[in-house]
Amino acid sequence: MKGAATLHGNAEVIDEPSLTSCSNERLPNMNPTPSQHGYHGCYLRVDLATGQAEHVGIEPDVLRRYLGGSGLGTFLLLRENGAATGPFAADAPLAFVFSPLVGSPLTTSAKFAVVSKGALTGRINDSLASSHFAIAGKMSGCDAIVLRSKARQPPLLVIDDGRVRLEPAGDLWGQTTDRAERRLRDRLGTAYQFALIGPAGEKRVRYATITHAGRHAGRGGSGAVLGAKNIKAVAVRGRQNCTWAHPDELVALARNISKKSMGAATAKYRELGTASNLLAFNRLHALPTRNFQQASFAGAAALAPERLSTTRAKTRQSCAACTIGCQHMYALGGSDRDNPGGVRLEYENLFALGPLCGVDDPDMVLRASQRCDQLGLDTISTGGTIAFAMECVDRGLLDEPWLRFGVGPALLRAIELIGARADLGDRLAEGSRRLAEQIGHDSIRFAPQVKGLEIPGYEPRTLQTMALGFAVGTRGADHNRSGAYEADFSGAVDRLQAGPEAAWHAIQTEDRAALIDSLILCKFLRGVFEDLYAESAEMLRLATGWDVTADELRTTAGRIVTAKKQFNILAGWQPGEDTLPERFLQDTLPEESRARLSASRLAELIASYNRQRGWTPEGWLNAETLQALKLEEE
């Protein structure tokens, strides 16, 4: 570790901690830089083996260079030497990271990032979630909580206004996410907010989530990393507000953005939710179906929200501090005492548990989504891994004849087995890349993953700028860190035969995502801004008092993306990882014969992307770029 100014290392040393005695009563009110508006200026580092905690200062310059969320989390993981350890190693750091805008009146700002080495990828992984945990976590008096080492028994980590203690949590172990959160609320009261794992995280399913209030930090297996630390839940509360540099102007700006957020730019999310992508993607042959063997699904209409809205009850919810309200909850058929509010349906869980597995029964897809939520499973990786296994069964590579495309009960059975790591579920719990390595027979060519992370619901052959974004993504195939599909859906590129302009578009969308994920704001707000960088600079000026400009934020975004790459290189990244499975480079889709992306064409695009980033054509970093971005050489 370097550059860390340990300001308060005076915690009591407890040689043999009991679960009820691992507290530190001397930590609160130790905000080292109270003059920095929008921040506490420190992170809380908790050693789970000893129960010790300390506040570690974060230099103001670091906050300005990395902002918060994904950016600050990447910095902290580098500082805490997270690239050198395996994701489940005792010494592996896992960070909950807040941001300068959390707690402000700005709509959608109540978000937090979870950053660690990815359980699926062994590369940087940052997953985001919304709601009150972010607000309560920041009010506990720090800008991030970094967990180190491993608890000896399954405990609950309680952070009470900066005081840290471990409590027994044996009664919570094995509980589903919804039941565990209800028990925690009964036990600690409504002033606490909780981030927790389900049975899948306990069993280190490599795509387990961390959940809060039904929302999930979902991708990459952060729940497995927390489970490996033996922590079922983190409970936070606090009373330490940050100050704002220009509070009256910030409130006025927040009102203006909130008003815009209720306009046409977000109507889709409010009225139909992201699930409305389904029919459009189907029509454009961009809907991955039957493990990416097709790009359209005959059963799409039956699953579409336009149909579901007319056949079953639906309600709508918002995250904390959000004026959009994109969460559409659909009732299951029959009585459902466990989920009276219905099942949250997003495009990604709909695609992954529906068309990708060939399932067109809405009740089966809703039940599968519900079980993933309860077990704490990332729906994209769950669906992707099961769909891959289904194709292996079809091809005679896996002797599990019950696991067939289109069979809803088989999908549900597979999810239960994964959550329990039982029988075939133990192999599925490793994700499609590791499963393919076990199965052999060149099945890796159709395992739907990049760097081990399953591909989301965007067919790479018909969305080729997105294909590039997937290939170069530092956390693997991902639509949240690379929004390159925006170019494919804009007319700015030929989405079926990508040209050289794809690299520039991939960088632009990736940089915008890096900024949004570090501020942190919801990406569904992006259509509200006319100039994201200029308007973000104004938000930061009002919150922090910095004289930050749009140009500075463009550099910041590039720095954050490059810092993630820096982490990956330290973790063993090699240029050959930046690619797509052979299926996407060799097989033609039945619906779109023109949509071809050869290996050589993809390699050219990747080299162009790397050069435009200021990296070597192969993707290595050079001293000049590191210096220009004010990144330290590691």
Added chain:
Amino acid sequence: MPVTVEFFGIPRQRAGVSQTTATGTRLGEVLADLATRFPTLAQTCIDKERLRAGFIANLDGQRFISDPGTPLDSSDCLLILSLDAGG
């Protein structure tokens, strides 16, 4: 000249139908015709001969278009979609 038009997402909600035919030989004319026949659609999605921000047109499931002068013929199928994806 009649052109087949398919609506997706919010445009479908506003139009109240999934598909229709509209008259015109270029994109702008077809949008103007749709605006006349579907006032609720126009209110949210169409500004004269252009789509409002947040919406886009696609020709035959292949090419995205925005120039009102883009020529269309009777064999074309025009898709009107919400622009933002994500989920």
